[in-house]
Amino acid sequence: MNRREFLIASASLAVAGATPARADAPRELRIGYQKTAIPLVVKAQKRLEQRFEPQGVTVKWVEFAFGPPLLEAVNAGAVDYGYTGDAPPIFAQAARAAIVYVAVIPARGYGQAIVVPADSPAQTLADLKGKKIGVAKGSSAHNLLVSALESANIPWADIEPVYLAPADAASAFSRGAIDAWSIWDPFYAIAELRQKARPLPIDPKATTQNSFFLANRDFLAKHADVVAAVNEEIAKATAWAGDHRDETAALWAEASGVDIAAQKRSVDRAEFSFGPLTDAVIAQQQAVADRFQRLGLIPAPIVVRDIVWFWKQSA
Template identity: 40%
Template sequence: MTHSSSTSISRRAAIATLAALGSGAVLAQGVASRPVTVRLGYQKSSTLIAVLKAQGALEKQLAPLNVALSWHEFTSGLPLLEALNLDNLDISADVADTVPVFAQAAGADLTFLAQEAPSPSAQAIVVREDSPIRTVADLKGKKVGFAKAAGAHYLLIAALDKAGLSFKDIEPAYLTPADGRAAFEKGAIDAWVVWDPFLAAAQRQSKVRVLADGAGIASYQRYYLASSKFAKARPDVLRVVYAELEKTGKWVKQNPKEAATLLSPVWGLDAATIEQANARRSYAVWPVVPEGLGEQQRIADAFLAEKLLPRKIDALNVALFKPGA
């Protein structure tokens, strides 16, 4: 073989090698640029998440982290946290304070991301306006509808206890908010325990009377959570979510009409109803600290006493996310 032909072959080999390396680099770049999908669960009453979803703000803030969101709606908090526990979700939007208690009793490994300040008047026990039931004590022997493990569930237990009754004194009907509304309007249940915006919708669209809300008995705090596995792997994502929740909570309270108008087509409710509902929610987003979890233990103990929780739990023995860390 001549020197010139050998050189030619070497050049062709070098070019082929460079081409292969180049295509490999392009392929690697394509793989690297493929967004990681984060699964976020929410429910209709997840106001701040609903605003962020409608505005596209959360996706925009997560894009620099190469993260895409997939959204998953649930009827209430318990199935939402069950999905989180089964690793079908990474992050859970706000659920009532009762729900994590049931998840902990089921052995869920959860991290508390954030909480909303108390909103005791944002849930209530209602009866039809013409009902003979005048007080909570009159619920004895009556059929009461509510979502299992929701904040409404604890409100009912606490209100019955205050009236000298126990949970066994009523006939419970475990119903999603939509099914509860239908049963209530048909007269299939005597009373309904529900939260906003469903409460505001019932007040504005039906003739109802409030027997009791959470004032003085159930503070109704709402928590945002993540699977602990995800919290350890992607604290950068949780920091972005926390910051957006905090900012959006302030915006909703400072711009009630704009927020209601934005949410109206999302929720299928008129803006006036949404504004009434939002006025009863604090939407102040805080980091979760051990000192703020005192009511969680009281809730757990109340459910255990009524034999509604399978085992005793230490409600304060939970993982807490530190947004500033």
């Protein structure tokens, strides 16, 4: 099945609200996750194991430090399904990765920030001109930095991005090797509590960023019923987490090894919603892609809708 045929078939299923006939179940379901957010709840509660192991499907969890390497694994078929922020799928689609959006956590952006040390003279984004800013390349924090600077009419060339994975950026920030850090929770909360990091004010429109669940294109074509079932379990876990924030914080702390105080702060400002991609979400993600292309961060325009699977939730 080529890409066009796959998209037509998926769209037809979505319009009909049907679940495709069950193909042979995979022997193993490989889930890419980070030590943050809803996948930790799903993993700790063994929701996927309870759903799939009676069918003879083994569930394997594969940990990643952040989104770009996770999507590299999805593209390569080493992982079937995974969770990332908004920027990694843009870079992956631009590189013609075999990925498909299958669900979204719409977010208001409270769990991310551009932070500076407590004693930094910087009070606004304009004060970062000429400064070194740590950021994970291709991550949601990369988009946050780009969109925040754009909202303040600060050219990208006016700052010096220092591309570092979150753990390396945390070390650089604590020893003063970078002047600011664009980052997400729980790293954001940890920096607040340990280094008294201070977030700079940002236009709220620039901080609104969605998080996505993506599947390998070939896996989805063969096992759309499995992907739909994974989505159903994540939806249940999301609803549970929103109603049990203290328990969620404790669960995240145990699963990640991050201090409970930092995880509680992360959970308190997290959004717990989950569902199919909507036209509004697709438009927001397209704006991210267009922004990156204008700045030359991806080589050519892309169309986000081309790789969206319109999952139909059960009634």
